[in-house]
Amino acid sequence: MTLQFSVLASGSTGNAIYVESGDHSFLVDAGLSGKQMEGLFQKIGRDMRDLSGILVTHEHSDHIKGLGVAARKYKLPIYANEKTWNAMDNCIGEIPTEQKFVFGMETVKSFGSLDIESFGVSHDAAEPMFYVFHSGGKKLVLITDTGYVSDRMKGTIANADAYVFESNHDVQMLRMGRYPWNVKRRILSDVGHVSNEDAAIAMSEVAGENTKRIYLAHLSLDNNMKDLARMAVAQTLETRGIRIGEQFDLYDTDPRIPTALTAV
Template sequence: MQFSVLASGSTGNATYIETEDHSILVDAGLSGKQMDKLFQQIGRDPANLDAILVTHEHSDHIKGVGIMARKYNLPIYANEKTWKAMERQLGTIATDQKFIFEMETVKSFGSLQIESFGVSHDAVDPMFYSFHLGDKKLVLITDTGYVSDRMKGTIANADMYIFESNHDVQMLRMGRYPWNIKRRILSDVGHVSNEDAALAMCDCIGERTKGIYLAHLSLDNNMKDLARMSVQQTLEEQGMPVGSQFKLLDTDPSTPTKLTAV
């Protein structure tokens, strides 16, 4: 199993996962042209995708979903409530391209098993995914105000994580956002901070964890170096072996991460 975080942040999110026999796109939160450029940068053709999986209906996750589905005749998978919430935004989608992937279920794409799980975010029914291939496990979890014990149980001991580290609390509190937006981000249905993400990681990281990509960083209220430093400091304070057992890695809003094997 290989993956690339094509884009991550408030301006758009998309993640690519492939096995020997299937290629999956999770979200397409950028324009069709931008999505095509991102695929070119990792040397892959979106025409070869087998499915688009949607996490929730916010525009930074679905902006290009309808365009990609129509252009490449791709099936779209989302839970029923998310379908109802996003259908108008996607434009016309053929009936035979619409599929239901309910929360807390598992779907198989050849040898790849994809497990869905709920998160706490201000969308109608948001969910993210854990990818299993043989004994390998990749977890994608962003857009959650906190990480519950139930979530931790689902995502524990993955080989690789794509994990939200959205904001620095002080930068957010002192920043230019109006108070109602700050309150939303800081709430249980907003986004996790660097420190809260690290504390959640402490309960999830296992003996086989090799890498954690810090994802969905706020352009206004975080920086890559700050996120990495804050998460590392918190992990090390909890006795976690950063650098020796696993690495902390960056994502970017417009540049894909290199294709990485799990």
């Protein structure tokens, strides 16, 4: 079965990723309005009515803003762990019981030929977790919203064919920027977001012979730029013996423009 995905939107203004394999397709997070998400689906030639469900990573608004509306309109199952359900219950409106499913941390759920594995990350949410998709011998990893990448995470995500990997900020831009110090400290902490350089170090430690594509995701609008992120990641990888274009390629993501629907 072909495993395909599109990063519909990525950044502090809203996040949503589409993944499909065979008869099953999932939206990971719904951090934009229902109308925006419908428009993004149209751009990749897909329809939200055909979704098998929505997988939630954590309860921050840039990941669940449109979740309740989309679930009710299209009668979609929602999957999240118990602590995330409790944390977001008051934010997404009433969801019928038959649409609410618990997806525990560090577990695998199978949907036909598609296996979805959850793993914990380090972020200031109730119990944040991201997902690895396995199908037809291919492996796709989604990992953003983490202050660092632990050895446990690295073991789970190693040697994927494709990654959607957080590259949130340039440390100097963040330090010199307009954010109040308490916000800067949160972003720089172990429960914040990884910088361009830290992302690249983690990439160098998990990329393997299967790895062909890495998408730089969740870039800060205020403290990063696509060109800067790509350059910083490429430079750091090069110091660790990895040349972009030889082992794997880097790709941008955008807050408003979906990436092309791509086979892993």
